[in-house]
Amino acid sequence: xxxxxxxxxxxxxxxxxxxxxxxxxxxxxxxxxxxxxxxxxxxxxxxxxxxxxxxxxxxxxxxxxxxxxxxxxxxxxxxxxxxxxxxxxxxxxxxxxxxxxxxxxxxxxxxxxxxxxxxxxxxxxxxxxxxxxxxxxxxxxxxxxxxxxxxxxxxxxxxxxxxxxxxxxxxxxxxxxxxxxxxxxxxxxxxxxxxxxxxxxxxxxxxxxxxxxxxxxxxxxxxxxxxxxxxxxxxxxxxxxxxxxxxxxxxxxxxxxxxxxxxxxxxxxxxxxxxxxxxxxxxxxxxxxxxxxxxxxxxxxxxxxxxxxxxxxxxxxxxxxxxxxxxxx
Numbered sequence: 001x002x003x004x005x006x007x008x009x010x011x012x013x014x015x016x017x018x019x020x021x022x023x024x025x026x027x028x029x030x031x032x033x034x035x036x037x038x039x040x041x042x043x044x045x046x047x048x049x050x051x052x053x054x055x056x057x058x059x060x061x062x063x064x065x066x067x068x069x070x071x072x073x074x075x076x077x078x079x080x081x082x083x084x085x086x087x088x089x090x091x092x093x094x095x096x097x098x099x100x101x102x103x104x105x106x107x108x109x110x111x112x113x114x115x116x117x118x119x120x121x122x123x124x125x126x127x128x129x130x131x132x133x134x135x136x137x138x139x140x141x142x143x144x145x146x147x148x149x150x151x152x153x154x155x156x157x158x159x160x161x162x163x164x165x166x167x168x169x170x171x172x173x174x175x176x177x178x179x180x181x182x183x184x185x186x187x188x189x190x191x192x193x194x195x196x197x198x199x200x201x202x203x204x205x206x207x208x209x210x211x212x213x214x215x216x217x218x219x220x221x222x223x224x225x226x227x228x229x230x231x232x233x234x235x236x237x238x239x240x241x242x243x244x245x246x247x248x249x250x251x252x253x254x255x256x257x258x259x260x261x262x263x264x265x266x267x268x269x270x271x272x273x274x275x276x277x278x279x280x281x282x283x284x285x286x287x288x289x290x291x292x293x294x295x296x297x298x299x300x301x302x303x304x305x306x307x308x309x310x311x312x313x314x315x316x317x318x319x320x321x322x323x324x325x326x327x328x329x
Contacts, residue, residue: 004057013055017048018195021187024176028184031142032174032196033150035074051150051173053195057086064108065089066191067169068116071150071227078148079229081120092116110154110223113169117227125226125236134204137221138183139243139263140236141205144226145175147265153188154223155208160216167222168192181260181304232265232294234314239263239296242312242319246298255325258300258307265314266295278306281327289324292316 001011017039020032034049052073056066065086076083084092093108093116108116114124127140144151151172157165173196174187186205187196193211202209208219226236243263251258266274268291275287294314300307309326312319 002057012057013053016053016195017050018053019048020050020174021196028176028178030174030176031145032187033074033145033148035077051171051189051195053189053191054086055191062108063191064113064169065093067152067171067189068093068108068113070171070173070189071152072117072120074148074150075122075227079122081122089116092119110225113152113225117225121230122227123230123232125228127224127226127236129206129221129223134206136240137205137224139240140224140226141172141175141186142177142183143236143263143265145172149226149228150189152225152227153221154225156220156222157212158218158220160218162218165217170197172224179304181262229294232314233317234294234296234312234319238319239312243298246310251300253298253310254300254308256300256302256307256327258302260301260304262299262301264297264299266297268293268295271295271297275326279329281329286324286326291322291324295322 002014003011005011017037020034021030024030033051035051036047036049037052039046039048052070054066054069056062068089069084069086072081075081090108093112114126117124127136129137141151153170153172155168155170157168159165170191171189172186173189175183176185176187177183183205186199188199188210189195190197190210197210199208199210201207202213202219206221208221210219212219240263243261246253247261251261271291272287275283280286291311292313292315296312296314296319298310298312306328308328311322311324311326313322
């Protein structure tokens with residue numbers, strides 16, 4: 001707890017790290033964006049895999065600042081970016097054009113959030129939920145969480161009467177899917193609620209049901225913003241279009257029978273580590289191959305088992321296939 005208090009005389013929650021939810025009792029798959037954090041308890045070194053959380057302090061930060069702070073934590077070591085406090089994030093973000101006061105914080109515009117991320121040497125992947133279908137949103141959530149990238153969600157809150165109540169920002173930090181791979185639940189770091197807040201579709205993931213809804217409010221997903229490395233040039237939208245084209249052609253790109261298709265994003269190191277544990281054709285040639293740092297994968301499955309990978313160069317602007325079809329045996 002921070003030593004300062006809010007308008008209701010309640011102490012703010014400071015930098016906090018808690019365990020993720022355990023595996024689902026029904027065998028459903030839970031996935032979270034986490035990093036390893038070291039802490040000391042009375043001299044005993046401890047470590048926890050999680051995503052940090054804290055609440056907003058309106059004096060120096062509001063929801064957008066806290067969303068940026070949480071979302072960038074697992075990328076600090078991965079991409080060697082500066083570690084800023086919430087006050088420093090507000091300070092840098094409000095150096096970009098705004099008519100609002102810097103302190104007390106009145107929140108950040110979407111454009112200010114994007115420019116702050118770019119000021120760190122990263123770039124953004126924007127997805128406008130209002131113009132995309134439900135499958136696009138679900139695919140993006142599962143793909144980026146699997147790849148270790150938190151998604152910043154811009155939300156619109158409406159009162160029970162339908163009156164607009166304001167905008168809000170939160171971080172999608174994990175999800176749960178059933179045994180058939182269907183997205184059933186997402187977990188959100190919401191500084192107005194809690195870390196890993198369980199959020200359900202209402203009736204889809206462009207509309208959320210969570211603690212806000214219990215107060216009679218309606219939560220709509222307006223946009224998603226994913227902080228990414230700038231050399232990941234092949235955008236999600238272009239790769240998703242390629243993926244859906246393969247679906248329309250009836251899996252004709254694959255050499256072997258498949259019954260399901262999924263889109264993945266990974267790095268060359270992570271992919272080769274994954275292949276080391278698998279039985280594949282021409283394993284030595286593929287492990288020794290010179291591949292780009294970022295790789296998009298369209299993976300075909302048969303009875304939930306991987307059958308074949310089609311690789312794409314993630315550092316290219318266009319959806320260019322690499323000359324490798326990885327076949328699992």
